[in-house]
Amino acid sequence: MNTILSLGFILLVGLLFAKIIGKFKFPSVTAYLVIGIIIGPSIFNVISKNVTGMSGFISTVALSIIAFSIGQNFSRENFRQIGKTILWISILEACGAWLIVTFVFLVILHQPFYIAILFGAISSATAPAATLMVIREYKAKGVFTNTLLGVVAIDDAWCLLIFSVSLAISKAIHANLVAPSFLMQAFFASILGISGSFLLGGITAWCLSYLSRYIHTPAELLTYTLGFILLNSGIASAFNLSVLLANMVMGALLVNINKEPSKFFDSLHSVDSPIYLVFFVLAGASLEVNLLLKLGIMGICYVIFRVAGKMLGAYAGGKISGAPMAVRRYLGLGLVPQAGVALGAALVAKTDFPAVGGIIITTIVATTVVYELFGPFCTKIALEKAGDIEIGK
Amino acid sequence: MDKKVLWVSNVMAKEIITVTRGTTLSSLLKKFHKFHTFPLIPVVEKDGRLVGTISFKEIVEIFRTKGLELIKGIPFLDKDELDIFDLDINEDEGLLFVAEDLMKTKPLFLEEETTLEDAYKTMKINSVDVMPVVDKEGRITGMLGIFDIFVSIFKQKGLF
DSSP, rough: HHHHHHHHHHHHHHHHHHHHHHHHTTOOOOOHHHHHHHHSSTTTOOSOOOHHHTTTHHHHHHHHHHHHHHHHGGGGHHHHHHHHHHHHOOOOOOOHHHHHHHIIIIIIIIOOHHHHHHHHHTTTTOOHHHHHHHHHTTOSSSSSHHHHHHHHHHHHHHHHHHHHHHHHHHHHHTTTSTTTTTTHHHHHHHHHHHHHHHHHHHHHHHHHHHHGGGOOOHHHHHHHHHHHHHHHHHHHHHHTTTTHHHHHHHHHHHHOSSSSTHHHHHHTTTHHHHHHHHHHHHHHHHHHHHHHHHHHHHHHHHHHHHHHHHHHHHHHHHHTTTTOOHHHHHHHHGGGGOOOOHHHHHHHHHHHOHHHHHHHHHHHHHHHHHHHHHEEEEEEEHHHHHTSTTTTT | OOOOOBBBHHSSSEEEEEEEETTHHHHHHHHTTTSOOOOOOOOOOOBEEEEEEEEEEHHHHTTTTTTTHHHHTTTTTTOOOOOGGOOOOOOHHHHOOBBHHHHHHSSSEEEEEEBHHHHHHHHHTTTSEEEEEEETBBEEEEEEEEHHHHHHHHHHHOOO
């Protein structure tokens, strides 16, 4: 299949499959992933190698848009609205999964630290779309639902932050493994990478906001916003900075310095759906079936300890902020689904560490399918236990 | 030929209806149900400072999911069609929900001393057809719609 035909095929088959499994109340992301696995090189191998080879490029573009959009969660109004309970729980459940998964991969699975910390960071992500779907389907209402919604809304922002920091540490450690004073070098290299990303995101946000006075039509606005996102990502890549962090900072700063920030984020809605679709299908196609058998204990540990970390972290956050007992006990269970941001992060890790990239992406794609199939069920149980939906509804 | 500059303050509607943060959904609907189409409702503090706006979209969304503002940054959300016949509403909610729960907290607005041309550009790029107008202290002083702009231009051209 040639490149154009492959892309057309991916878009139409992805859309069709999403519609079919939507009837069974599964999110579209699951459909895209599964169809990607089926049509990818591991099973039917029907898509062009040129297209699978483009997955790095497409995931960078998709992740840049995702990171920029997630940045808008850092508006002053949002922080006023979410309150301390959501803030504490979201930070601690993300950090809980990060620390526990890193620890387990390092100590129990004997993985090198630079790999363990990446798995830990990826595990901090959730799937807001899947959680929201369950909440809407069962018409859940109450304090627990509001807290859960607030936590999933902001959680992926913490994940991107944690992943960017972890990736910088991981790269620095990997690059300096042979040097005698590698710890200090690694520390300074990661600090430099992170602060450079902040600085770049800040500068581009200011330029984007200031120059927008010359933009007068919605069509120009889309071109302008997309142009700045790609510019930001391109500069970040050229200077070995974090594309994710630079774009998230750009979105976060823009939402606080511009008088009408929504227009920039809204303008992207007209193009983001097909980009996300191709991104997820190609993520699914990256799964290597032969590695799946080797996953075994690693995949099981990831699935179990990610949930354990989220539950412990959510409990701790709930206790510190004085949340009701139902929120402390069951909120972690509501955070089981994992999707887009985790996959994106895994694809970035694959690009930066090609030698171990296969096992990282295969673990994350396989566990995402598991989490997306069973996660919504866990969220439903959490909502039932908390009393926000009727049992057996 | 010398073209007279038109300002927002010359053209905007000055008689406006506002609500405060504590106005219940029930009284809000009573106040506006005789309108032909649902208007953009400005929410103001007691001193008239604009703190939010409510459109029909915000009212409907409150019955779907709490916290529309919070979830707007979530990527790849399934853009499901809203079924207004299947909204989960009970009669108490007319009194339970107040304007503060419904309103968009970072509202778009125009300043009085904006030219009509700039106001039109702002509306067009934000895809809205009505915006509240505020003075230098942020107090609401009027509302400006796209039609007001058209009428004033037609008037200036001598069309009526």
